[in-house]
Amino acid sequence: MPASVLIANRGEIAMRILRTLRELGITAVAVHTDEDSGAAHVTAADAAIRIGSYLDGRAIAAAATEAGARAVHPGYGFLSERADFARTCTAAGLVFIGPTAAAIETMGDKISARAAVAARGVATVPGLAAPGLDDAALLEGAPGVGFPLLVKPAAGGGGKGMHRVEEPAELPAALAAARREAAGAFGDDSLFLERCIASPRHLEVQILADIHGHVVHLGERECSLQRRHQKVIEEAPSPLLTPTLREQYGQAAIAAARAVDYVGAGTVEFLVDAAAPEQPYFLEMNTRLQVEHAVTEAITGLDLVAEQIRIADGHPLSIGQGQVRAEGHAIEARLYAEDPDAGFLPTGGTVLELALPARVRVDHALSAGTTVSSSYDPLLAKVIAHEPTREQALASLDRALSATHVLGVVTNTAFLRALLAQEEVVAGAADTGLIERRLGHLARPPLSPRMQAVAALVRWDHVARCRPDDLWHAPSGWRLGGPAPFVVRFAGADGAPTVVELTGSPAAARARVGGEEFAVALHPGAITVEGRRLPLLSRCTETSVWIALAGEDRELPLHRPRRRDGRQGTAPALASPMPGTVTAVPAAEGDLVAAGDPVLVVEAMKMEHTLLAPSAGTVRLHTAVGRRVRRGEELAQVLTEETIHEERTQR
Structure with a gap:
């Protein structure tokens, strides 16, 4: 076994790999960017080396050499399915804990992958797939595939660049969009067509293969619960398959792995019509550990990361097909x-x-x-x-x-x-x-008045503790004419605030929300609402109250009234819907825009969001391209003629 392994990843998968390295007595080396210098995987590792990017394969290989690591585990994402990274590691004298670069290349291109597995007798989704198909060839061949169909990029995954086309008239625009998106995401605009499967279910089979020619499957996982082609919930085994079908899928996965002389842990994915589970269609092969590998580990009792390391070190598989057992x-x-x-x-x-x-x-x-x-x-x-x-x-x-x-x-x-x-x-x-x-x-469901009352009580307690000398916010402060309620205003979806009035003290209060009134009391780690005591986790910030109550988390933003002067004027503000980076500003300062025109583009976590003008008017910008922004931060306004006139009058 290697004495030291560098983990070329971050977050939960880096921590997952670290756990196995510790159990095997292997030194763990982490890499990190400046942004991740204090991250969990950095502090948990035995050593950590700074790099500029998790996508810089040469820097990662150099870090491994510097740390004296013998092997590199890529995890998933980032460089895990980059053939050039596997080659870079090999050239640096490092063991790449994964398949060969040739296998990654073949399975990384969906057109070549289809051809490779078809040669082994594995069925693929009917379609039109060949290298170098231009738009004319795809348009000509589409009727033979049948509508509806899918336009798919040959490279990449995760649904990027994929378009469903219902009828021939939609195909030219879909091809143009798919090529543009594929080129931007993967640097390769090759496309192919696949028939849409009715009521499709997505099943995948985990395989292990060693350098000695042994290949086993560890059963299937059901991954049909997806949103925008991204998996959300996975399970093993699939409730769709019988033991006979399970073995059929497993043998098809083994054949697909043998088609590229696969070595390591991999996943062969199938698409199947729910009404005909006996006919699985090869979809793709993921040449790495999958996010959902944990469900297979749970039912088989195997540590797939440990298996990867043993295989990469030249050992034969620790288990034969007849020894694979799935429990629960x-x-x-x-x-x-x-x-x-x-x-x-x-x-x-x-x-x-x-x-x-x-x-x-x-x-x-x-x-x-x-x-x-x-x-x-x-x-x-x-x-x-x-x-x-x-x-x-x-x-x-x-x-x-x-x-x-x-x-x-x-x-x-x-x-x-x-x-x-x-x-x-x-x-x-x-x-x-x-x-x-x-x-x-x-x-x-919408926030209930009781949850709003709980959040308001948390806010009152926070203010009282943070401002002990502020009589205006003290829970038992004196007022001329009798105690006044403590008022909390939460931001409403329609712009109007939701008002909560509290009397008494955080330890025993009456709350009024709209026309409802009830008793609430705050305790350490708990809340009593109308006599029912519930566990409570809460935190206050300058802009929100966060509570975890009755099995769910809620953020209740505080209402921020608009000022009528300066840059926070009465004009509608365009706030960033997510933390990210401003990647484009189609509208310049002072431009006249119509309602619905693009003003700014914010990108975060591989997703772009375009902020549109809420009405016609003049653009006032508060940011620029390349700037990192917070969720909820005001980035621009669109000023109407009335707003501009009002500002001039105030000056």
Whole structure:
């Protein structure tokens, strides 16, 4: 076994690899950017080396050499599926813990991958796929594929550049968009066409292969719960397959791996019509560890990272096909820094309070004070439940999510719980389109008056403790004519504030919200509402109150009244919906724009968001290209003639 391994990654996957390295007695070397200098994987490693970027393969190989590491583990994402990085490591005398560069190249191009596995008798999704297809060839061949169809880039993954086309008239525009997006994302605008599968389900098979020619499969994972082609919840085994079908899928995956003389841990992905599970179609092969590898580890008892290291070190597989056993059922939920109520835009921020569940596996790199950056993927953690039955695993995962709280960062926890409760999910009958069809059923209900009262009480207590000498905010302050209520105004969706009035003290108060009134009392780590005592986690900032109550996290932004002078005038402000970087400013200072015209573009976590003019008017900018911005930060205004006249009058 190698004495030292460099981890060419960050976040929860770096921590996951670190855990196995410790168990094997192997020295762990981390790399980090300036932004990550205090990150969990840096402080947990035995040594850490600064690099400029996690995408700089040469710098990472040089860091490994400098640290005396013998091998490099790429994790997933970043450089894990870059053939040139595998070659760079080999050229530097390092062991790349992954497949050969040739296998990465073949499977990294979906056109060549289809051809390779088809030669081994593995069925592929019907379509038109060949190197160098131009738009004319794709337009000519589309009727033979049939509509609806998918336009797909040959390179990359994650749904980038993929377009569903319902009828021939839509195809030219889809091809143009797909080529532009593929070139920008992958540096390769090669395209092909695939037939759309009715009610598709997404299944994948985990394989292990060594340099001695042994290949085994470890069963399948169901990954059909997806949003924008990104997996959200995964489970093993799939409720769709019988033992006979499971072996059929496994043998197809082994054939696909042998098609490229695969070595290491890999995943062969299949698309299947739910009505015909006996006909799996090869989709692609991921030549790395998968995010969802934990559910396979749970049911098989294997450590896939340890297996990767042994294989890379030349050892034969530690297990034969006849020794593979799957026990129970495992389900994983991906916790993302994103806001489902705002179109799943990435969020970010600083973790103010953290609570994680017990009795389940949680892969993460979080702690109170962690800054969740907009520079990287929004995946925060993975919560994995393993139980004897699927029904028990679903219930266990829901309980675990109800005990998962990350205050300071808006997450998708409530969305995940709502998704797990959908009848198709409970029945094991979900397909890849379920989330899009059921979005209306997955939205969080509006904030209840009781939750607003709890947040207001937390705010009152915070102000009282932070301003002990301020009589105007003291819980028992004297007022002429009797005690006045403590008033908290929360920002409303329509711009009008929600007003909460509190009397008494934080330890025993009466709250009035709209026409409702009830008793609330704050205790250390708990709250009593109308006689019911509940655990409470909370934090206040200058702009928001964060509470974790009754199994969900909520951020209640404080109402900020508009001033009628200076740059915070009465004109509608364009605020950044997410933390990120301003990448483009289509409208210049003083430009006249119409309602709906683009004004700024903000990018975060591989996602661009264009801010549009809310009305016709004159642009006033408060930022510039290249500037890092906060979520909610005002970036521009669009001034109407009335606003401009008002400002001149005030001056």
